[in-house]
Amino acid sequence: MSLPFNPLGLVDLRRVKAALQRRMQLMAEDLLASKIFVIINGKGGVGKSSLAAALAVALAKLGLRVLLMEMDEQGNNGEDTGYNGTDLDDGGQAQAAAILDGKPLTPTGEARPGLFVVPGGPALEDIIEELYCQRRAARHADNPEDQVAWMGMYAAALDAVRDLYDVIILDVAPGSEPLQLQALVAGDMTIIPSRSDPSSRKGLRTVGRRFAQALSLNPMLRLLGVVVFGTNSSATRVQSNIRNQLTADLKGNAPVFEQTIRCVESAAVTCRSRGKVPQELVSAQDLEPAVLRSIKALAGDYKSLAMEVLQAKADLDTRRREGNAA
């Protein structure tokens, strides 16, 4: 059953406004534990979904209860973790039911023990259409609260379930600005994968602008760091240039993670086509030796990166505690 509709046929946002007020209260009382990672870049094909899947599987293997939600119509998480075409793959229906009908955000199942998934897929078209309409309607609202409430539709759905998980990972589509804003309002920490080319860096700056916009509703949001993706691991000088450029782009606002993700296309294609992340294929017997070597190396990159991400999160938590104690 849908929520009541206003005369324009848009989703009623009273529930969202109440959720946003509750979240501000929790933040003020320091009761909102940071656990939602937003993997985002305004540019496509920079490794967001590969990173989201690898991180989700690694953290679930560590014994954490992880929710992986794909905010993208492409359904790449289903490819990367192998649930495409299974009962878990609902084409984004569960996500749409939560955002548009106010139903609880319920995963379709576990892709691995402890790894719960809310798939993306074609049903997200309805969500995106609603978001564009809400944004347009909000421009005509008199009340400042009504002008921004639409940005919190995902935050309201996620806040209602965040206590059920240790970690929540949002894999966000590159092309949809309203969807990106939703993720940035809902999330606690952003991770931005970026290749070294100018358009990836432009995508990163675009996220920076949206990040600033989201802060008004989500003042706790932090840039956890940038992951340099798809580089040639042996080119140290090139890497250090990329790192310097990205640090300059971010105006010193975020660290660039030490660990980069190497460019090994055949390994990446093999993993996606088998529905496994690299660390799950390191013992595969049926792979060509060169591909297996690349997969092992890639698995090592992701493993170190996962540790670095956890450390960065722990440092952020410490800074928050100290900030609140001060």
Ligand SMILES: Nc1ncnc2c1ncn2[C@@H]1O[C@H](COP(=O)(O)OP(=O)(O)OP(=O)(O)O)[C@@H](O)[C@H]1O
């Ligand atoms: N380590 C890697 N080396 C080379 N290619 C890779 C690597 N990892 C992933 N790829 C390839 O890069 C492409 C983009 O990866 P991915 O889908 O993870 O990016 P994305 O940012 O999520 O893309 P989109 O914006 O379309 O959602 C895919 O074809 C994938 O197979």
Ligand SMILES: [Mg+2]
């Ligand atoms: Mg993707």
